Amino acid sequence: MDRILVVDDDVLILQALTRILENEGYDVVSHSEPELAAREEGLSVILTDYMMPGMNGVELLGALAARNPKAVRMLLTAAADFKVASKAVNDAQVYRLLGKPWSLGELTQSVRQAVEHFHLVEANERLTFEVAAKNAELTAMNMHLEHLVVERTTGLLDGLISALDSRDAETQWHSRRVSLYTRRLAEELGVRGRELDVIEQGALLHDIGKIGVRDSVLLKPGPLSPEEWAEMRMHPEYGYRLLARMPYLHEASLIVLQHQERWDGKGYPDGLRGESIVLGARAFAVADTFDAITSDRPYRKGRPLKVAREEIARCAGTQLDPKACAAFARIPEADWERIRARVEAMELEEAGRSGLLRSAAQGGS
């Protein structure tokens, strides 16, 4: 039940107020001495006379504030004190001012509204708190989900890459190097945040469509016939179709689709030109050229960075985006070395793992 404190030094008035409010169904605490009233707590509403000996109503409300911070305060005042009392109202210390003598209807209605106000404020505070708590919960849940998506995407991509690798050896490490090179280059081109992850994913998967190219074409040792070339050149579209079905890989799938396009429009599948090719695919083209020159091939050793720099500068504006080439030229050699070393370490670790697997399988047979 709502606890209402009533204070008036005039005992007759106090009794009348108490009776009226008890009839309204409230738990009424009454005091004729403000000093005693000041010790009360657990109040929903305080109704006090203004003019009292020793302590006036505004002072009493001030004294009660610490123990009853949310109590709704009402001041009873005779017309003569109206000016002082209304200052208290204007200072927002008092919810409502009641005149003396009061009308019964005005008194009971004002107290009812004060009690309602008390509950509204309380409910509002509780809801605000609950909303904040729910929000924090949702934020945490979202972070967890995002983390899960990243984790599963990484797992899925690793699976796709090794599926391709099992048919076309060497693809995996080339793809991993190029994806990190492309990311570094995109960073130099001003790309930030999630967009960098997308570009890295697209570059990693660039040749995934080769899964759809027949072995007789993909693994053919000699030169390809025109028909075989036509099939080989389908791989960006195969890759795109594979990935575009996964909504979170859609952006990356555009890089896959466009990774064989050229700045001058002489690439495939669509002969896109200039900036109509997505930035990730333009950065990829530079990174891919760089990797092709500097990596060891079955038939030759990788050539030094200087050769790659010259070749990339030569292709700026024809095969390659000149801005991406300029960005490439700005990146220090140590950055490329670091990426290469990182992928080499991954390769060694993988070789160790499959070596262990193999010896375990032999030991068991």
Ligand SMILES: [Fe+2]
């Ligand atoms: Fe390709």
